Amino acid sequence: DVKVTQSSRYLVKRTGEKVFLECVQDMDHENMFWYRQDPGLGLRLIYFSYDVKMKEKGDIPEGYSVSREKKERFSLILESASTNQTSMYLCASQGRDEQFFGPGTRLTVL
Amino acid sequence: QKEVEQNSGPLSVPEGAIASLNCTYSDRGSQSFFWYRQYSGKSPELIMSIYSNGDKEDGRFTAQLNKASQYVSLLIRDSQPSDSATYLCAVDTGRRALTFGSGTRLQVQP
Numbered sequence: 624d625v626k627v628t629q630s631s632r633y634l635v636k637r638t639g640e641k642v643f644l645e646c647v648q649d650m651d652h653e654n655m656f657w658y659r660q661d662p663g664l665g666l667r668l669i670y671f672s673y674d675v676k677m678k679e680k681g682d683i684p685e686g687y688s689v690s691r692e693k694k695e696r697f698s699l700i701l702e703s704a705s706t707n708q709t710s711m712y713l714c715a716s717q718g719r720d721e722q723f724f725g726p727g728t729r730l731t732v733l
Numbered sequence: 734q735k736e737v738e739q740n741s742g743p744l745s746v747p748e749g750a751i752a753s754l755n756c757t758y759s760d761r762g763s764q765s766f767f768w769y770r771q772y773s774g775k776s777p778e779l780i781m782s783i784y785s786n787g788d789k790e791d792g793r794f795t796a797q798l799n800k801a802s803q804y805v806s807l808l809i810r811d812s813q814p815s816d817s818a819t820y821l822c823a824v825d826t827g828r829r830a831l832t833f834g835s836g837t838r839l840q841v842q843p
Contacts, residue, residue, distance in 0.1 A: 656830060665835035666777075666821070673829055681830060713776055720765045720784075722823070722831055724776040 627716050627725035635731045642701040644728050646714030654717035655697040659710040672697055704732045737824050739834035747842050752809040754837050756822030765825035766798055766805045772818045812841045
């Protein structure tokens with residue numbers, strides 16, 4: 624079974640803090656993704672990576688950056704957290720076609 | 734026009750009935766289609782994938798694909814209260830990342 628883990632289930636940060644969300648997969652997948660999910664807006668793609676050190680912007684990259692130094696690990700960085708970044712953040716790893724999701728991190732920015 | 738459209742629901746069906754969930758997509762070149770189930774507060778879980786026209790059955794679930802009509806559906810036979818969740822349709826539009834619909838909330842009434 625594919626396993627995708629995320630560093631925290633719940634996180635509370637203050638406005639202006641730098642926030643790191645980490646995701647690890649154990650299936651040697653090339654592709655990894657970061658989404659945010661908000662009520663009524665569905666899943667929105669922030670960034671994805673198709674190889675180590677490779678990244679591509681998704682639909683809503685503003686205010687975020689990513690890092691992929693190792694194949695199994697994909698990090699999402701909020702350089703200066705703002706209240707409108709309060710959301711559920713989901714990491715996914717993709718094999719042939721199918722994406723498998725981690726448990727999610729519910730981030731609250733105060 | 735959204736790339737992947739779903740009726741947000743809620744779709745309410747009695748226990749034991751067939752639930753029919755529908756999804757339309759705009760990109761004619763799409764090749765791969767997926768259904769995810771998401772319980773409240775949890776991350777999406779892959780339940781079906783379909784790649785060619787016709788029906789694909791897996792237990793109580795049947796996915797149907799009609800590429801000419803750009804339409805994919807999910808049928809759940811003998812619906813159970815435990816099937817109550819939001820069902821997300823996802824389409825591979827060839828840009829490496831999946832495009833998700835906003836989801837249909839299904840309620841199965843005991």
